[in-house]
Amino acid sequence: MKPQISPKTYRVKSFGCQMNVYDGERMGELLSEQGLSKAPDGEDADLVVLNTCHIREKAAEKIYSDIGRLTKGKTQQKAPMIAVAGCVAQAEGEEIMNRAPAVSMVVGPQAYHRLPEMLDKAVKGERATDTDMPAIAKFDSLPERKRRSPTAFLTVQEGCDKFCTYCVVPYTRGAEISRPFSDLLGEAHKLIETGAREITLLGQNVNAWSGEDEAGRAVGLAGLIRALARFDGLERIRYTTSHPNDMDDALIAAHGEIDKLMPYLHLPVQSGNDRVLKAMNRSHTAEGYLRLLERFREVRPDIALSGDFIVGFPGETETEFEDTLKLVDEVRYAQAYSFKYSPRPGTPAATMDNQIAKEVMDDRLQRLQARIDRDQFAFNKSKAGETCSVLVERKGKHPGQWLGKSPWLQSVWIEGDVRIGDMVEVDLVEAGPNSLRGELLGSR
Ligand code: 5AD
Ligand code: SF4
Numbered sequence: 001m002k003p004q005i006s007p008k009t010y011r012v013k014s015f016g017c018q019m020n021v022y023d024g025e026r027m028g029e030l031l032s033e034q035g036l037s038k039a040p041d042g043e044d045a046d047l048v049v050l051n052t053c054h055i056r057e058k059a060a061e062k063i064y065s066d067i068g069r070l071t072k073g074k075t076q077q078k079a080p081m082i083a084v085a086g087c088v089a090q091a092e093g094e095e096i097m098n099r100a101p102a103v104s105m106v107v108g109p110q111a112y113h114r115l116p117e118m119l120d121k122a123v124k125g126e127r128a129t130d131t132d133m134p135a136i137a138k139f140d141s142l143p144e145r146k147r148r149s150p151t152a153f154l155t156v157q158e159g160c161d162k163f164c165t166y167c168v169v170p171y172t173r174g175a176e177i178s179r180p181f182s183d184l185l186g187e188a189h190k191l192i193e194t195g196a197r198e199i200t201l202l203g204q205n206v207n208a209w210s211g212e213d214e215a216g217r218a219v220g221l222a223g224l225i226r227a228l229a230r231f232d233g234l235e236r237i238r239y240t241t242s243h244p245n246d247m248d249d250a251l252i253a254a255h256g257e258i259d260k261l262m263p264y265l266h267l268p269v270q271s272g273n274d275r276v277l278k279a280m281n282r283s284h285t286a287e288g289y290l291r292l293l294e295r296f297r298e299v300r301p302d303i304a305l306s307g308d309f310i311v312g313f314p315g316e317t318e319t320e321f322e323d324t325l326k327l328v329d330e331v332r333y334a335q336a337y338s339f340k341y342s343p344r345p346g347t348p349a350a351t352m353d354n355q356i357a358k359e360v361m362d363d364r365l366q367r368l369q370a371r372i373d374r375d376q377f378a379f380n381k382s383k384a385g386e387t388c389s390v391l392v393e394r395k396g397k398h399p400g401q402w403l404g405k406s407p408w409l410q411s412v413w414i415e416g417d418v419r420i421g422d423m424v425e426v427d428l429v430e431a432g433p434n435s436l437r438g439e440l441l442g443s444r
Contacts, residue, residue, distance in 0.1 A: 266307070
């Protein structure tokens with residue numbers, strides 16, 4: 001590769017989960033520290049970071065078409081410098097380098113703190129790959145948080161030791177690690193200083209987080225949440241994504257005791273059938289999962305429940321799929337995500353017998369989504385007529401219109417004289433399938 005002109009502007013395009021969004025922000029902060037500036041919306045950037053997701057479907061193919069689009073009809077000097085980051089980089093780094101000569105850098109999710117050194121190499125015309133997994137090191141070498149937004153993500157835990165048989169995460173993100181308590185309080189403090197009023201704690205298995213508090217006592221996620229709740233200026237705390245097997249009494253109790261902890265729980269179940277759950281290596285039963293949700297409802301009756309589902313896991317019969325529908329009917333989720341099973345190279349399920357035909361998966365997905373949509377709409381309607389706080393996050397399409405979130409993570413549209421970052425009291429006057437309309441009562 002020829003030496004390249006040192007890029008002055010960058011764009012990070014993040015796909016997939018919220019952890020990728022967090023990583024994307026941190027890569028942006030690193031590049032800003034290097035003197036690059038974020039390319040204005042709609043303008044070409046000199047450096048494009050494709051922060052990829054490998055969890056489902058043809059993520060890798062999508063990257064090659066993105067690369068094609070970025071370089072089409074352009075000489076090397078005119079085309080942007082391209083870095084591929086995220087889980088596809090981790091899983092298929094070498095192949096990307098071989099297949100896409102336009103890519104200068106391939107950097108895995110645990111190595112992106114070394115992006116500046118890679119950039120120096122790339123400018124000299126050397127292509128660089130870094131897919132090491134030195135776990136915690138990354139966070140120590142990242143610059144201080146400078147973003148300004150009323151809502152912020154904070155990665156507290158990374159990686160996964162669960163090895164669900166369909167999932168690539170244990171391979172791309174590595175083993176479970178928890179960031180130290182004091183580092184997290186420090187980062188939260190910075191986020192609050194720069195305007196965050198809501199922090200969402202992130203982790204592939206966020207409720208597996210463990211650490212030691214200032215007094216050296218062992219604490220779990222509930223302990224961390226309690227400590228964060230003591231910060232003035234921080235008004236809302238959320239966390240995602242949890243695993244049923246890592247749930248402890250303290251976290252359940254926290255939902256009944258800590259006002260700043262929002263009444264929302266994302267707890268994936270994947271299937272409502274015990275044979276399928278076993279084949280998925282989920283190590284919980286449908287009944288066990290339902291009992292767990294009941295305990296949350298006991299301490300916080302209004303809690304909004306959310307989950308993830310996979311339809312068409314290898315061997316899933318119609319009757320087994322119907323167990324998933326039954327579970328949905330029982331839980332009445334406020335919101336949920338459902339996916340068609342997608343064989344991921346290197347995972348045990350990819351080579352299992354009885355892969356399910358696409359048409360069957362399409363049909364099951366549609367049926368499942370219809371029920372989830374029904375319950376989501378019902379949940380929204382159940383809130384119409386109530387008053388709640390809304391944190392204003394952005395402008396709406398029309399002048400004077402704003403979008404914020406209710407405590408239950410619903411989108412709420414309001415009109416009036418407010419600013420981004422205001423916490424306002426609203427009457428929820430009308431419910432739609434995906435959002436509610438609120439009328440302003442006051443702000444603080
Ligand atoms: N196919 C389909 N969905 C998957 N998920 C994870 N791996 C796969 C796969 N191979 C879903 C699970 C998980 C969510 C993040 O993505 O539901 O909870
Ligand atoms: Fe993947 Fe299962 Fe780990 Fe979730 S718990 S990241 S689905 S292996």
